[in-house]
Amino acid sequence: MKKTLFYMLLMLVFVKVQAQKDFQGMAVYESKTQAPKMDGLRAGNRDITPEMQKTMEERMKTMLEKTFVLNFDKSTSTYKEEEKLDAPGQQNGGMRIMMNSFMGGGGTFYKDVKTKKYTVDKEFMGKEFLVIDSLPKFNWKLESETKQIGGYNCYKATAVREASKTDFRNFRPKNQDNKKDDAKKTTTEKTTNFEDSFEIPKEIVITAWYSPEIPINQGPENYWGLPGLILEINDGKTVILCSKIVLNAKDKVVIKAPAKGKEVTQKEYDETVIKKMEEFREMNRGRGANGGPPMIRQ
Template sequence: MYKIIFILALIVTSFMGLQAQEFQGLAIYESKTSTSDFKSRMEGNKNMTPDMQKMIEERMKKMFEKTFVLNFNKSASIYKEEEKLEASAQAGAGMRMMSSMTGGGGTLYKNVKEKMYTVDKEFMGKEFLVKDSLTNLKWKLESETRMIGGYTCYKATAIKAPSTSDFRNFRPKKEEDKKEDVKKESAKPADEKKTNFMDAIELPKEITITAWYTPEIPVSQGPEGYWGLPGLILEVNDGKTITLCSKVIMNSKDRVDIKASTKGKVISQKDYDETVIKKMQEFREMNQGRGANSGIPMRFGG
């Protein structure tokens, strides 16, 4: 009881301090996605040489380790991947597509006052402007605390449905499901048999989110699409991807214009997800023969 009163008092005090001025903050996040599932699959592939495995691991590291910058004020924020010079110079259409499907690409604008967001995405040569309502997660506030970057943070958990257009959300299939797939495949004629990396993974129905937020920065913002807690979210963990804040700067002299992007064809999140799934299925069928023996995703050109 006393801890809850203390948190509320801290929020009110901090909020009154921020009301005295038009403030703006900046937070830098490091995002890392576990690739152990992919590595174990590569290690079991007899057709892959050590050099090939090393090259693929390096590419995966670039895809699944990213740095993001969140600029925020009391009601809105923009979240964007920090471009690396070498990656920007070498990025082809395929690499931009994969970046978009692993949490990067485009500028995410969140307005917690209006409870809406927009994000510009480039997919297979087309520009989209995804515009939709913010997902209102039912956060469960915990009493557990920890320090992150000098800020006292409190734990919160929630359950959410994973995005079908974010490749990081896919998980390995259960062994019994994989055995059943193999059984069905072995029953087919030789000319119809096929193997594909995507056959070994699936999208879970729901994932558990663990977040750490600090009431010392009383804004309802956070990385990616996360929001809705009584303080800035400094860490998010979905069991596979960890996004951790490495630096916070408050009221810098360098101001950023926090506004939504306007480029691209306006589309809802649902329609965009369906478009991505449809195009990826077409891409998979088109490259089925080329990718049949690799046991890994097709390499997109850079």
């Protein structure tokens, strides 16, 4: 009798461990970023009509609406954009590829919350990079406020994080004080490109909604560190909202880190991107100073 009870308990433990080992899920996220106004483009180029400006803004809005799929188990996950075909008559493909690196897309983001490491493959200016680094540390403040997302009870958490200088979604229009300062510059300095109408804040406030009903330490992009799957992220400009969850599907997905590209740290990758952005900025300023058509004239 004792032996039978012992073997039954042993079998229950085995089943529980095996269930945890085989646990896997999939979450679909809709990401929407508030598109910047392009009034400055008309100020710098009179050939751009109001209709053209509206079309450009609509295309930008479309490019800033993305769908991602998060595949996860107890400790690892991959987060990848779901590719979409352009609608007939639209030619956003080339611009989307060019801007993907600045908007959090264009590769597979792999997280391992046990080792606290992440790997993401990125393509920038025709070169492939494999960014490998430590996951960011979030000092989450757990709130008592709750709401439901897709039938799951979620709790609110907030954190402050440093804004990435290579993520286009962090760009904010310059405030009036900064514009007044720009107005005091020389004519050559005032001839700038579109990017000079924006600035990047030092820090941004993140609001997350997580569900303890899915007790894993995961979330979209590089977000993690809460006692439940993060179903929504909001930083004031970008909202990432979970629209579908499937747990323990019959067909399992292989969750593994990407391996293609030149290995660099996040800092090294950011330095490469920033250097190229500065080269473009100087090139456009030079065109304006030599009488060529500037992208923006402030």
